[in-house]
Amino acid sequence: MARAIYIHWPFCLAKCPYCDFNSHVRESVDIGLWERSLLADMRYEAELAGGEKLHSIFFGGGTPSLMPPALVARLLEEAEQLWGFAPGLEITLEANPSSVEAANFTSLANAGINRLSLGIQSLDDQVLRFLGRLHDAREGLAALDIAQKQFRRVSFDLIYARPGQTADIWEKELAQALSFGTEHLSLYQLTIEPGTRFATDVRQSKFTPLDDDPAADLFTLTREMTAAAGLPAYEISNHAKPGEESRHNLTYWRYQDYCGIGPGAHGRRGNKATQRHRKPENWLSAVERNSHGTQTESDLTAPEQASEALLMGLRLAEGVDLKALSKRFGIAQENLIIASRKILYSELGFVRMEGERLIVTDKGMPVLDALLGELVPAELVVS
Amino acid sequence: MTELSLIRNFSIIAHIDHGKSTLADRLIQVTGGMTERELKEQVLDNMDIERERGITIKAQTVRLDYTASDGKTYELNLMDTPGHVDFAYEVSRSLAACEGALLVVDAAQGVEAQTLANVYQSIEHDHEIVPVINKIDLPAAEPEKVKAEIEEVIGLDASDAVMTSAKSGIGIEEVLEAIVQRIPPPQGDRDKPLKAMLVDSWYDPYLGVVILVRVMDGVMKKGQQIKFMQGGTVHLVDRVGCMRPKIEQLPELGPGEIGFITAQIKEVEQAKVGDTITLAKGGATEALPGYKEVQSVVFCGLFPVDAADFEKLRESIGKLRLNDASFTFEMENSAALGFGFRCGFLGLLHLEIIQERLTREYDLDLITTAPSVVYRLTMTDGSTQELHNPADMPDPVKIDTMEEPWIKATIYTPDEHLGSILKLCQDRRGIQLDLTYVGGRAQVVYELPLNEVVFDFYDRLKSISRGYASFDYEQIGLREGDLVMMNILVNNEPVDALSMVVHRSQADPRGRALCERLKDLIPRHMFKIPIQAAIGAKVIARETISAMRKDVTAKCYGGDISRKKKLLEKQKEGKKRMREYGNVSIPQEAFIAALRMGDE
Numbered sequence: 001m002a003r004a005i006y007i008h009w010p011f012c013l014a015k016c017p018y019c020d021f022n023s024h025v026r027e028s029v030d031i032g033l034w035e036r037s038l039l040a041d042m043r044y045e046a047e048l049a050g051g052e053k054l055h056s057i058f059f060g061g062g063t064p065s066l067m068p069p070a071l072v073a074r075l076l077e078e079a080e081q082l083w084g085f086a087p088g089l090e091i092t093l094e095a096n097p098s099s100v101e102a103a104n105f106t107s108l109a110n111a112g113i114n115r116l117s118l119g120i121q122s123l124d125d126q127v128l129r130f131l132g133r134l135h136d137a138r139e140g141l142a143a144l145d146i147a148q149k150q151f152r153r154v155s156f157d158l159i160y161a162r163p164g165q166t167a168d169i170w171e172k173e174l175a176q177a178l179s180f181g182t183e184h185l186s187l188y189q190l191t192i193e194p195g196t197r198f199a200t201d202v203r204q205s206k207f208t209p210l211d212d213d214p215a216a217d218l219f220t221l222t223r224e225m226t227a228a229a230g231l232p233a234y235e236i237s238n239h240a241k242p243g244e245e246s247r248h249n250l251t252y253w254r255y256q257d258y259c260g261i262g263p264g265a266h267g268r269r270g271n272k273a274t275q276r277h278r279k280p281e282n283w284l285s286a287v288e289r290n291s292h293g294t295q296t297e298s299d300l301t302a303p304e305q306a307s308e309a310l311l312m313g314l315r316l317a318e319g320v321d322l323k324a325l326s327k328r329f330g331i332a333q334e335n336l337i338i339a340s341r342k343i344l345y346s347e348l349g350f351v352r353m354e355g356e357r358l359i360v361t362d363k364g365m366p367v368l369d370a371l372l373g374e375l376v377p378a379e380l381v382v383s
Numbered sequence: 384m385t386e387l388s389l390i391r392n393f394s395i396i397a398h399i400d401h402g403k404s405t406l407a408d409r410l411i412q413v414t415g416g417m418t419e420r421e422l423k424e425q426v427l428d429n430m431d432i433e434r435e436r437g438i439t440i441k442a443q444t445v446r447l448d449y450t451a452s453d454g455k456t457y458e459l460n461l462m463d464t465p466g467h468v469d470f471a472y473e474v475s476r477s478l479a480a481c482e483g484a485l486l487v488v489d490a491a492q493g494v495e496a497q498t499l500a501n502v503y504q505s506i507e508h509d510h511e512i513v514p515v516i517n518k519i520d521l522p523a524a525e526p527e528k529v530k531a532e533i534e535e536v537i538g539l540d541a542s543d544a545v546m547t548s549a550k551s552g553i554g555i556e557e558v559l560e561a562i563v564q565r566i567p568p569p570q571g572d573r574d575k576p577l578k579a580m581l582v583d584s585w586y587d588p589y590l591g592v593v594i595l596v597r598v599m600d601g602v603m604k605k606g607q608q609i610k611f612m613q614g615g616t617v618h619l620v621d622r623v624g625c626m627r628p629k630i631e632q633l634p635e636l637g638p639g640e641i642g643f644i645t646a647q648i649k650e651v652e653q654a655k656v657g658d659t660i661t662l663a664k665g666g667a668t669e670a671l672p673g674y675k676e677v678q679s680v681v682f683c684g685l686f687p688v689d690a691a692d693f694e695k696l697r698e699s700i701g702k703l704r705l706n707d708a709s710f711t712f713e714m715e716n717s718a719a720l721g722f723g724f725r726c727g728f729l730g731l732l733h734l735e736i737i738q739e740r741l742t743r744e745y746d747l748d749l750i751t752t753a754p755s756v757v758y759r760l761t762m763t764d765g766s767t768q769e770l771h772n773p774a775d776m777p778d779p780v781k782i783d784t785m786e787e788p789w790i791k792a793t794i795y796t797p798d799e800h801l802g803s804i805l806k807l808c809q810d811r812r813g814i815q816l817d818l819t820y821v822g823g824r825a826q827v828v829y830e831l832p833l834n835e836v837v838f839d840f841y842d843r844l845k846s847i848s849r850g851y852a853s854f855d856y857e858q859i860g861l862r863e864g865d866l867v868m869m870n871i872l873v874n875n876e877p878v879d880a881l882s883m884v885v886h887r888s889q890a891d892p893r894g895r896a897l898c899e900r901l902k903d904l905i906p907r908h909m910f911k912i913p914i915q916a917a918i919g920a921k922v923i924a925r926e927t928i929s930a931m932r933k934d935v936t937a938k939c940y941g942g943d944i945s946r947k948k949k950l951l952e953k954q955k956e957g958k959k960r961m962r963e964y965g966n967v968s969i970p971q972e973a974f975i976a977a978l979r980m981g982d983e
Contacts, residue, residue, distance in 0.1 A: 006941055022942075060940075189937045216932035237937050252941040266942040273945065308944050311951060315939060344966055348910055367909050370934040373954040374909075381948070381955045 002049040002269060003086070004056045004251040007038065007075060008262030009064040010280050013096075017132040017197035018159070018190060022264030022278050023062045035071050037287040038262060039078050041276070044292035045259040046082035049269045053086035054079060056248035058093075059113075065095035069107035076112040090115055090153075090247045097143030097156075098135045105143075109150040115246075116147045117186070118156040123173050131159060132197075144180060153244065155184035160222070161215040162190050163207045170218050171225070178229040183244035187222055188237045189215055219366045234317045236365060253316050255309035263293065271300050302329040306336055307380040311372050319359030337375050345371065384602065384637030385458040388568045392597070392641055393513075394462040394477060396502050397487035398495035398853065402517040406487055406549035406558070407445070407461060411628065413555050414447040414459070444582075444595060444641050446625040451563045459562060460625075460641040462582075464501075469730030471504075471857070472675055473583065473709075476657045478504055479673055480582050480597035480641055483511040483566030485558065486539070490516045490524035490546075493532050493824070495795055495853040502537055513561045514544035520551055536821050571638025577601030577660070578667045581611070582641070584654035586706040590622070592648035596636065596660060599671065603636040603644060608663035612670040614655055617663045618646035652708040677709045679727025680788070680858070681734055681754045681837055682771045684715055684880065685741070686723030688748035688971055689959050693722045699745035700724060703737060710737055717774065719880045719962050719969070720750055725772055731837055748960075750971045752880045754837045759786040759861055774879045776868045779919065785884075786861040788833040791816070794844070796852035798825045803847040811835035812886060831856075832864065834884065869894055869923075872915040873905070876965030880974055890916075894924035904973040907931035912967055 012023045057079060059072065076091065092115040093108060095101055105116070120140045122128050128136060135143070147154045158177055160170050177185065192198050192209055201207055210218075226232060226239040234245050235253060251258050260267035264278040276293040277283040283293040300308070306329040313320035326333045337358060345351045350364035350371055364371050397403035447459040464477040478484070484505045488494055505512060514533050516526045526546060533541040545561050547554030582595040596603065603609075607620045624632040625642040636642045648654055656677070659670040687696045700712050711727040728734040734754060741747050758770040760777070761784045770776060792813075796804055798820065808815070808829045817828040831840075836856070844852050869890050871881035881901075885893055894916025901914050909931055916924040939947055961968035 191937050212931070212933040219933065236935055236939070249940060252944070258941055260941060264942065266945065268941070268944075275945075304948070307951065308948055311947055312939070312944060345909075350909060366933045366935055367931055368935045369950065369954075370909055370931060372951055373958065376951065376955075378955045378958070381952050 001052040002045070002257040002259045002267070003052050003054055004058070004248050004256070004258040005042070005045065005054065005079065005083075006058045006060060006248075006258055006260045006262075006265055006267070007042075007064075008060055008062065008260070008265040008276070009067050010062040010263045011066055012061065012063045013066070014132065014134060015197075017201070018193070020193035020196050021062070024280055026280070031068055031071060033284065035074060037284055037293070038071075038075060040287050040291050041261040041293045042075065042078055042259075043082065044294075045261055045267070045269075049257060049259050049267075050083055053084040054089055055086050056090040056092070056251060058091075058248040060094050063096050063101075064093050065101040065104065065108070069104055069111045072108060072113065073111035092117055092246065092248055094119065095143075095147070096135065097140040097147075099139055099142065102143040102146045105146050105150045114151060115153040115155070116151045117246075118144055118147055118154065120144065120156040120177075121159050123158075123176055127162060130162070141180075144182075148180075148182070153184065154182045155186060155240075155246070156182060157186045157188065159188050159190050161210045161218050163210055165210060165218070167214075167217060167221055171221060174222065174225050178225065178231070183231065183241040184246065185226065185231055185239045186237055187226070187239060189219065216366050220362070223362060223365075232317070233365075236315045236368065250316075253312045255305075255312050261293070271302075271305060273298050273300050302331060303380045305329055306331050307376055310336065310376055310380075314358070314360050314368060314372065317359070319354065319357040321356050322358050323356040331380075335377060335379070338377050341374050345374065351375070384573075384635055384640065387571060387639045389455060390458050390460070390568055390639045391483070391562050391566050392460045392462065392481040392569055392639070393483045393485060393562055393566050394464050394481045394505070395485045395487055396464075396498060396505060396512075397517075398489070398492075398498045401487050401489040401492065401495075401498070402549045403463075403487055406485070406515070406517060406547065406555075407463060409549045409552060409555045410447060410459075410461060410559065411445055413559065414449045443628075444626055445628040446631075446642070447627075449559050449563065452560060453563075457563050458640070459559070462641065469728070469733045472677065472729075473656055474501060475504055475508075475673065476580065476582055478508045478510065479671075480580060481508075481510065482569055483513065483562070485513050485515050485562070486533070486537075487515045487517050488529055488533060490519045490526045490529055491521045493525075493529050494536050499537065499793065499795065499855065502539075511566045512539055513558075513565050514539060514541045515547055515554075515558060516541075516544050517547050517549055519546045520548040520553065532821060536826075569639030571598065572600045573602060573638050575600035576665060576667045577603060577607070577609070577662045578671065579603055579636075579660040580671050581654055581656060581658040581660055583656055584648075584651045584708075586651055590645050592645065592651050592654055594644050594646070594648070594654050594660075595641070596644055597641045598636045598638050600638055600667070601662075602638070603642075603660075604634070609644075609646060609660050610663045610666055611654070612659040612661060612667075613674055614653055614658055616653055618648055620644050620646045650708075651706055652704070655708070677729070679711050679757070680730055680833070681728045681756060682725060683728075683734060683754040684717060684720065684723050684725050684750075684752035684772070685712075685738065686717065686720040686750045686752070686880075688750055690721045692747060695745070696724070696741070696747055696749070699741055699747060700726075702745070703740060707737070709733070715772070717752075717880050719878050719964050720752070720974070721962075723750075727771070731841065748971075750880075750962075750974050752974060753883055755884065756788050756833045756837060758866065758884060760784075761786075770884070773868060773882045773884050776882075776884065779868065784863050785866045787864045787866060787884075789859050789862050790831055790833050790836065790856040791859045792829045792831050792836070792854060792856040794827050794829070794852055794854050796825055796827075796848050798823055800848040800852060801825045801827070804844065804852060807840070807843055807847060811840060812888070830859065832862075832886070833858070835886075835889075867918045870917050871897060871901070872913070872917060873901070873969060874912050874965035874967045875915075878964050878969065880962075887918075890918055891923050898924045898926040901973055902926040902928055905967065905969055908967060910966075 010024050091113050093113045094117045097118050123137050125136050192202050223233050231239040233239050257268050263280045263283040265276045267274040274297045275295050277286050277295045286293045322333050352359050395403045443463045445461050449459050450456045462477050462481050464474050516529050519526050530541040533539050545557045578599045579596045584592055584594045587593050605620055605623050610617050622645040657674040661667040687693050709729050712724040715723050715725040760782050761767050762781055763783045813829040813831045819826050865887045866884050867887050869883055869885050870877045898914045898916055911930050912928040914926045915922045961970050
């Protein structure tokens with residue numbers, strides 16, 4: 001039973017050089033066709049994972065702020081009919097802070113969006129150009145201002161640990177970001193993903209990514225500053241005033257079920273992992289053919305699910321309840337985490353136990369991937 | 384059988400790449416041993432490794448029928464001998480089966496050290512040696528200079544050396560005539576009890592163990608009950624024949640002849656090289672001279688990279704051993720590497736060959752520990768023991784003296800590299816015995832401890848001489864040395880697979896070099912890792928790997944679970960190729976690094 005749905009809008013005005021998400025640039029989009037197709041894809045999921053009221057809906061992309069507000073309204077209307085809305089339902093939409101899109105914020109709010117996630121990315125014009133963004137700093141702040149008036153809950157993204165970025169520069173930028181009073185911030189370290197233009201640039205030595213050691217210093221600085229400002233990290237890159245966490249994203253990290261519709265969307269339904277066709281045209285024709293856009297639907301074994309739950313859950317400040325996890329997947333606790341390693345890394349201060357919960361400490365978070373490799377037994381991961 | 388006067392048994396002595404195999408191919412071709420179509424290049428070197436490296440590992444023979452200018456048809460038995468010092472004993476047995484040898488020397492490169500070693504062995508066997516100067520059609524060929532060199536260095540009369548180009552087919556008839564006219568026929572008595580030398584043996588999946596023999600006296604026939612005089616076993620001969628090079632069965636092998644037999648033998652181990660074969664009943668009473676038990680000189684541990692492959696390794700080693708009784712193995716359990724085998728080899732090349740065959744033919748990923756030699760320890764209580772594995776080193780206070788094997792090395796080099804070669808030998812505790820110049824070349828003779836040579840002496844020699852120096856050695860026995868056990872500690876825990884016995888004078892530089900290499904090879908962990916080299920409790924070198932600061936996926940949402948999981952899977956697969964030690968994952972390259980420590 002999924003209580004969260006993710007809706008993917010795959011279109012962007014331009015591809016950002018760092019982004020490896022499923023985004024596409026198209027001359028024109030047949031809105032009518034997309035509406036029919038998304039609705040069909042949604043109905044298919046509702047049939048398989050309905051029955052409980054929705055707690056969160058997330059419009060991601062691509063650039064979902066480019067969707068006509070009427071389409072957003074239509075999709076929400078359908079979702080409500082299919083699942084029903086739980087009280088306090090969170091409906092988030094990712095938006096780019098251009099003036100054109102900001103002009104739509106009022107209609108989006110009227111359509112039902114109650115949380116906006118703004119891709120501000122930086123407060124520095126030069127950096128925004130480096131990141132290939134279409135807006136400048138002033139435009140971004142103006143959009144933020146409108147968003148804060150239109151939506152009760154607003155979050156925005158910043159990208160840091162950029163080439164040559166010093167602690168001084170980041171400290172100033174982050175202090176400014178915290179001064180706007182949003183109760184949620186997503187602060188990502190720049191990573192060079194394979195297949196992106198940045199990956200090519202790095203290969204051709206056009207720029208050098210920031211080294212791990214200074215990046216680790218910036219990570220610590222970020223956690224200290226956000227905590228001091230009352231927005232502590234509740235996940236590796238996400239910071240919120242307690243209670244203002246993204247409920248939808250918590251669904252992923254707590255490894256609960258979610259439906260994913262639209263091109264390239266992933267879902268977890270019972271013990272199944274679902275994925276939609278990535279390319280918009282392929283997804284459309286799949287929906288046309290089958291009334292849904294699923295490309296693969298595969299069974300996950302209990303160990304696979306447990307390893308997924310661990311690698312998602314340990315990202316959270318709250319950690320993972322090992323007893324509950326053991327019960328949920330029928331796997332003994334000693335087979336979830338290598339006991340000797342748990343002791344070793346507790347002694348070294350990377351993890352700690354709080355009751356039944358295994359929690360990664362401030363020291364452990366910046367090396368979480370390595371830590372997972374140490375803690376999670378191979379039998380859980382390697383088939 | 385063939386009349387003794389019409390038999391010629393000969394081997395070919397040559398340095399690698401001087402054209403031995405090509406010449407052999409030509410001889411086979413000209414005498415009609417194989418049609419052009421059948422003649423795969425270099426027929427005699429069967430194994431891939433033999434072909435790639437241009438070396439012969441197993442002795443082989445081929446019988447050629449040649450009608451000479453005197454009108455008579457001769458039976459020529461060409462014995463292809465292993466060409467490396469590691470197989471010196473096998474070479475000596477092959478040579479003992481012949482009456483003469485062709486000494487093939489490259490017209491451009493001249494005499495090399497390996498040629499020298501084999502030619503001296505051949506002379507010791509009273510062989511008639513026919514110098515053949517090959518590759519005379521090369522632009523750089525200087526046959527007259529090479530002739531002079533043969534006379535000066537070896538002391539052979541080279542005035543009637545045969546000039547050939549095996550590649551172009553020049554001078555092949557002349558070689559055949561020289562064999563018939565200059566190499567003496569074998570001797571033997573048909574009426575005496577059977578006495579044959581076991582030259583070599585190998586395992587054939589269809590025939591079982593095939594034995595290469597040289598009949599000295601008497602006759603060998605199918606149906607005979609034969610006895611191995613050293614091995615003591617009795618077998619029934621079920622096939623007698625020769626190689627042309629294809630197998631041809633014959634009614635019998637008479638005195639002076641070389642050929643093969645099969646006798647329902649399951650393991651090559653039973654057929655010891657150099658053994659004397661006689662009849663089970665009424666056989667000879669006296670064995671042929673020269674038999675030696677094979678002894679391993681170099682040891683190393685072989686471990687599967689993936690511990691799950693241990694059974695496969697056991698099986699593969701067993702199979703290889705079917706065909707090569709000269710290496711030994713016993714199970715070993717290393718704290719760092721898990722279960723594996725301690726193997727003994729005739730030398731470094733032999734070690735590499737076995738390792739390569741396991742990797743290649745049996746598709747195994749192996750970790751090879753640093754090679755070590757056999758030390759003899761005299762304990763304070765007067766008892767002695769042999770140390771094959773540094774990990775088994777007893778408490779030093781209980782050791783009175785330690786002895787290590789020494790070799791006499793002959794190095795032959797263009798003189799511009801002499802300086803750096805002398806330095807290399809000096810650095811490796813060498814003692815110079817002799818230094819002579821011949822033309823633009825120098826021949827140096829050094830006594831060297833074998834444990835200094837098993838490291839990377841040969842690689843270093845090749846690199847400082849740009850490949851021009853050649854090297855040969857013989858063992859000269861044990862000598863006492865100031866030897867110490869050097870331990871490598873990673874994160875304060877000794878890693879048994881990296882410990883080694885070194886001379887006290889070498890401990891510091893080697894310890895430093897190894898720590899530096901390990902620092903580069905062991906990935907950063909979440910904590911600081913000290914790497915130390917120590918003798919007993921005394922640390923002689925130290926490096927530190929700083930802690931990893933960042934390794935985290937910044938963005939991870941619903942769609943990324945599968946990707947992140949793949950990352951974790953890869954990480955876990957990667958760990959299988961590492962060994963856990965004191966909470967540190969050490970990649971297999973680190974173990975191999977101990978092998979390849981240059982003194983750069």
